[in-house]
Amino acid sequence: MSNYLHKTIPNLKPFSYEHHHDSLLINQQWLLVNGISKKKSIYTFKKDNVLEISRQNNVITTTWNINLLNKFSIETEDGLINVEVFFKDDDILVLNNQDKEEFAMYINTTNYKDEVNNVDDINTYLREKYKKKVSSVIYDHEFYYIENSKEYGPFKVEELAEKVKSGEISSYCFVKDINEYDYSKRLRIEDLLHEL
Template structure:
């Protein structure tokens, strides 16, 4: 992965044919984020190496291929480009151009009943998506808290919220995830409760 891409979008997972091809890639409606304010384009990678690009009432069919190193060759109106694919999560695909410091970002709308037609739509979609994800992770996870130099836990956020409500502990106690080594993130119980 190029340093440029890694710095711009951290924590990308490389495309894995076995994991991603059938379930996350083929026949999915990928909305191109780059340039959406000018024109909306939907990319659908189909079997038999057909790439369908839809723009308003216009549908273009072109081709794509993948080699053994999971590097894609895609025929575009600008010619043949070579890209490496990464996933930010199951719904966000990044195609990194192998010849230039540029990439294309796509959002999979196949599983959602939402129209992405503008930057504002994309911002709203991503905000809601990650807000739900964070709430679910926080709700199911456990945390330690520290009070008067002593560590307690681990407890779920729900339990911590009950302890705060009953006055047993302060909402301003520092917390750490069960997988963290220290309290350097300076997160408080109050911060967790606000995310629920």
Template sequence: MKDYLHNTIPNLKPFNYERHHDSHFINKQWVLVNGISKKKSIYTFKADNILEISRKNNVIKTFWNINIQNSFTIKTEDGIITVKAFFKDDDILVLNNQDKDEFAMYINASNYDNDLNSVEDIQAFLKDKYKKKVSTIIYDHEFYYIEKSKEFGPYKVEVLAEKVKTGDISAYCFVRDVNEYDYSNRLRIEDLIQEL
């Protein structure tokens, strides 16, 4: 079952009590992505093990608990379920059902200015979030480029963009991040420049 989740959503970080509990988890408004097109549900995990589930004008109070292996038990309409918690990012939570090949994905709406009420709102949130993240990563990282079978660098993207602008190198040269070992991602300077 763990493979099912990680094949569907790669690069998940397991819930870490010290790192996530107080700063990322408790008293945050977690909007349930699954089924948002039918009804919006907001889950708020309280420090006193109360779970508030808000739907329109209705608030359901139930309970949750965590054990020393970071497994959660949550009382739902269907009974008590056991889940493992993972973070895709600081504001994307995934609860993986330990008894079925099912998971629930949540977005922390506490740090987001717009309402998340539909699939389109979720898509806009993710697009905006990852566009900012990619721009930040690209801007801060250094890259090697390969031209005529020789490797040059590392350079920041702004330096590569200037070299392209002055005609010193082609925008179609392949690049690799300093942490990568080859050019198998087939990323070009032009691709980096477009993300700035």
């Protein structure tokens, strides 16, 4: 059953009590993505094995437990469900049903300023989240650039932007991250600047 999940959502990290429990799972507002067009549900895992499920003006209080293998059991309206827990990243939680070929995906809306009520709102949330992530990665990395068959660098994006602005180099120069071996991604300075 796990193969089905990993083919659908690649690069999942298994739940780790030390890394995920206190900092990412507990007291966070996890919005259920599945079925949001029918009803909005927010799951909040609390200490002492309490799970609050909020739907409109209704809050259901139930229970959840973790076993030694980091598998969860959750009491729902449909009975006891055993799930394996994964994180796609710090803000995307996936619960894989151990008895069926199905999973539930959640996004963490605790620190998100806008309401998330439908699929379009989820798309906006993800677009903003990954745009910020890409911007921070670009700012933190250094890049080489190639011009007239000669390589220069490494430079931060701000430095490359200044070189382009002053006319020292063209925005059409190919760049590569310091961790890449070649320019096969065909990324140009203007592509980096466009993402900022």
